[in-house]
Amino acid sequence: MLSLAKRTESLTPSYTIGISMKVAELREQGKHVINFSVGEPDFNVPEKAKEEAITAIRENRTKYDKVPGLVPLRKAICEKLQQENHLSYEPEEIVVTNGAKQAIMNTLNALVDPGEEVLVPVPYWVSYPEMIKLCGGVPVFVYPKDHKDYKICAGDLEPYVTEKTKLLFLNNPSNPAGALYDKKELEDIAAFCLEKQIYIMSDEVYERFCFDGTYTSIGSLSREIRDMTVLVNGLSKAAAMTGLRIGYTASTKKIASAISAMQGHLTSHPATISQWAAYEALKDCKDEINAQLEVYRKRRDLAMKYLDQMDKITYIRPGGAFYVFINAGAYREAFKGAGSFSVAFCDRLLEREGVAAVPGIAFGMDDYFRISYALGTEELEEGLQKIGSFIKSL
Ligand SMILES: Cc1ncc(COP(=O)(O)O)c(C=O)c1O
Incomplete structure (x- = not known):
């Protein structure tokens, strides 16, 4: 039987891609999902950079x-x-x-x-x-x-x-x-x-x-x-x-x-x-990019404000990037026997509240989940409120 190279066997499947697929499925079913799982800025390419790319094509800078x-x-x-x-x-x-x-x-x-x-x-x-x-x-x-x-x-x-x-x-x-x-x-x-x-x-x-x-x-x-x-x-x-x-x-x-x-x-x-x-x-494009950073800072502060109100949830103030890594290990009991705690926690959060986050096991720590705050303010607040009610329900 023809086999694949050994190196393909030791690869761990990507949790983040798995979540994106679940989010896409739920959205196809018409469900409203707040996606905290993507590690991607919600801004677009700066205008002048777009123009330069278009000009490069027009001028055949394509060899x-x-x-x-x-x-x-x-x-x-x-x-x-x-x-x-x-x-x-x-x-x-x-x-x-x-x-x-x-x-x-x-x-x-x-x-x-x-x-x-x-x-x-x-x-x-x-x-x-x-x-x-x-x-x-x-x-x-x-x-x-x-x-x-x-x-x-x-x-x-x-x-x-x-x-x-x-x-x-x-x-x-x-x-x-x-x-x-x-x-x-x-x-x-x-x-x-x-x-x-x-x-x-x-x-x-x-x-x-x-x-x-x-x-x-x-x-x-x-x-x-x-x-x-x-x-x-x-x-x-x-x-x-x-x-x-x-x-x-x-x-x-x-x-x-x-x-x-x-x-x-x-x-x-x-x-x-x-x-x-x-x-x-x-x-x-420095000015355009720097203006975006102020928006991220405000979102980080907003995310921390909501998380601070949640019972038995801990995290470290993120000094940079656009993620918060949250310890929900105090709620392990509610997911007993479910295999990976963080996977079960994130699955239930998605099913019940329509909020997608990445299980901490993907980063080597199973008590945790990660949210990205590269989202619009309204969506960010709605999603954080939903995480809050989910935590209360456990
Ligand atoms: C820590 C870290 N390094 C590298 C990358 C890869 O970046 P790129 O999209 O430029 O390949 C990412 C993307 O999520 C990242 O989080």
């Missing part, structure tokens, strides 16, 4: 181009990194990718050999473990001793390091918890990785969504740290360009050329039209 990305775009990325993150990169150190997802896969393929270990702090973004497994690496889950702020420190990492440890995944601010690391916390992690000679993949896709304090990019701490870090970012979240699929890595020239050589065989470069839209978003 094959440089594998690591259009030169003007890579220059614009370098300017952004310099101005906003105090990081000095040259265009040869940037590789533009099909979304941040490809940037992460490229990083893994460039740095991790089969059997080598990658440290993944819990809770983690759903795709990290699967991506690591796909490239033959071994995800090693790091459980912070003190879960109260969903952040790791050097002391948390220490027990998980072996001679096979190659890379640390750091997501700042984080999905699902919105945990935001400050400079001091990053210094502690950076010093540890430097001492142990562990690369850092710094996933900064939510970096613009920073509500409390100023954002620090770990590579900006010193030249040594910058050189052992692959910074991953993109325009999906920051410029509401999810469907245009533009991400990038910033790394040393050595790593960038390895990534570029691989990407050349796999996808060449992302669509030139999307790259021109990204160029314009970085150059000229």
